[in-house]
Amino acid sequence: MKQERRKFLKQLGVFSAGVSLFPVSAAGNYAAEAGANSCAPCTLDYYGEGPFYTKNPPEIKNGQLADSNEAGERLIISGRVTNNDCTEYIENAVIDVWHADDSGAYDNTGYKLRGKTKSDNQGYYSFETIKPGKYLNGNEYRPSHIHFKITAPGKSTLTTQLYFEGDTSIKNDAAASIESGTYDATDRIIPLSKENGIFKGTWDIALDAIGKTIETGVHSEHIDKGMIYSVYPNPFVDRMTIKIGVFKNANIALNLYDVSGSLLDSVNKGGLVQDKYEIEWIPKNLNSSGIYLLAIKVNDLEVQTIRVVKA
Numbered sequence: 001m002k003q004e005r006r007k008f009l010k011q012l013g014v015f016s017a018g019v020s021l022f023p024v025s026a027a028g029n030y031a032a033e034a035g036a037n038s039c040a041p042c043t044l045d046y047y048g049e050g051p052f053y054t055k056n057p058p059e060i061k062n063g064q065l066a067d068s069n070e071a072g073e074r075l076i077i078s079g080r081v082t083n084n085d086c087t088e089y090i091e092n093a094v095i096d097v098w099h100a101d102d103s104g105a106y107d108n109t110g111y112k113l114r115g116k117t118k119s120d121n122q123g124y125y126s127f128e129t130i131k132p133g134k135y136l137n138g139n140e141y142r143p144s145h146i147h148f149k150i151t152a153p154g155k156s157t158l159t160t161q162l163y164f165e166g167d168t169s170i171k172n173d174a175a176a177s178i179e180s181g182t183y184d185a186t187d188r189i190i191p192l193s194k195e196n197g198i199f200k201g202t203w204d205i206a207l208d209a210i211g212k213t214i215e216t217g218v219h220s221e222h223i224d225k226g227m228i229y230s231v232y233p234n235p236f237v238d239r240m241t242i243k244i245g246v247f248k249n250a251n252i253a254l255n256l257y258d259v260s261g262s263l264l265d266s267v268n269k270g271g272l273v274q275d276k277y278e279i280e281w282i283p284k285n286l287n288s289s290g291i292y293l294l295a296i297k298v299n300d301l302e303v304q305t306i307r308v309v310k311a
C-alpha cells in the first residue's frame with residue numbers, strides 16, 4: 001500500500017490519550033476523493049408508493065430507522081441528493097422511507113420502520129435500518145426493497161423504490177425488472193457490501209431541484225487553509241488515521257459530531273506549520289456503531305466535514 005511507503009519525519013506531540021500527530025514527509029499526492037458516480041436522474045417506480053404508505057411519519061432519530069432490537073440484518077443506506085445532472089447538492093431535501101420488517105410485514109397501524117430525515121448542509125443523508133424481508137405479491141415474492149418519497153425544498157415529491165443487487169426476486173418483479181423508460185429500475189438496484197456484520201449501500205438521488213455547486217477534486221475555497229485528505233479505516237473500530245494538509249500556519253482542530261450535530265470529542269493543536277500530517281485518534285464518547293461527522297477546523301472556521309462510520 002502507498003501509505004506504508006510513506007515515512008514520518010518526527011512526532012510533533014501527543015494531544016491526549018489515544019491521539020498522536022505526525023507530519024508526513026515525501027509529500028504524497030493524496031488525491032481528494034472525487035465523486036466518481038455516474039449521474040442519472042432518479043426514476044419513478046412502476047408500483048408507485050404501493051399500498052402500505054402511512055402519512056406523517058416521525059423524524060428518524062440518531063440516524064436509526066430500526067431500533068437496535070429490531071430483528072433482521074443491519075443495513076446502512078447513505079448517499080447524496082443532487083440536482084438532475086449531479087452538479088449541485090440539495091440541502092434539506094425531505095427523505096421519507098418505509099419498508100417491511102424481516103418477515104416481510106409492514107406496520108400498518110404504527111410507525112415501525114417508517115420515518116423521515118433530511119439531507120444535510122452538504123446534501124448527504126443516511127439512516128440505519130434492517131434489510132427488508134420479502135412478501136408475496138400474487139404468486140411472486142417482491143424483492144427486498146425500501147420505499148422512498150424525496151421532496152426537495154419547493155419541489156414536487158418523487159416516489160420510488162430501492163432494490164438490492166443479487167436479489168433473485170428482481171427478475172420476476174413487475175417493477176424491479178424494468179430496464180428502460182420512465183420506470184427504469186436499473187439505477188435503483190444497488191450493490192451492498194458487508195462489513196463487520198452490517199450491510200452498507202450507497203444510493204445517490206438526482207432529482208429536479210436547484211442546489212449549491214458541487215466542487216470536484218480539491219475544495220478550491222479551502223485550498224489556502226487546510227483539508228482532510230483521507231480517513232482510514234472507514235468504517236473504523238476504535239482508532240482512525242486521518243491525513244490532513246495544512247497549507248498555511250494555523251491552529252487546527254478535528255471535531256467529531258453525531259448525526260444530530262452534538263460534539264462528542266475533539267483534538268486541538270495550535271501553531272501547526274504548513275505540512276501534511278497524519279493523526280491517529282481514538283475518539284471518546286461514541287456510544288454505538290453508526291454514522292458520525294468529522295470536521296476539520298482551521299483557526300476559527302470548520303472548512304470541511306466528512307462522514308465516518310463506526311463499525
Ligand SMILES: [Fe+2]
Nearest residue numbers: 050052145147
Ligand atoms: Fe413494499
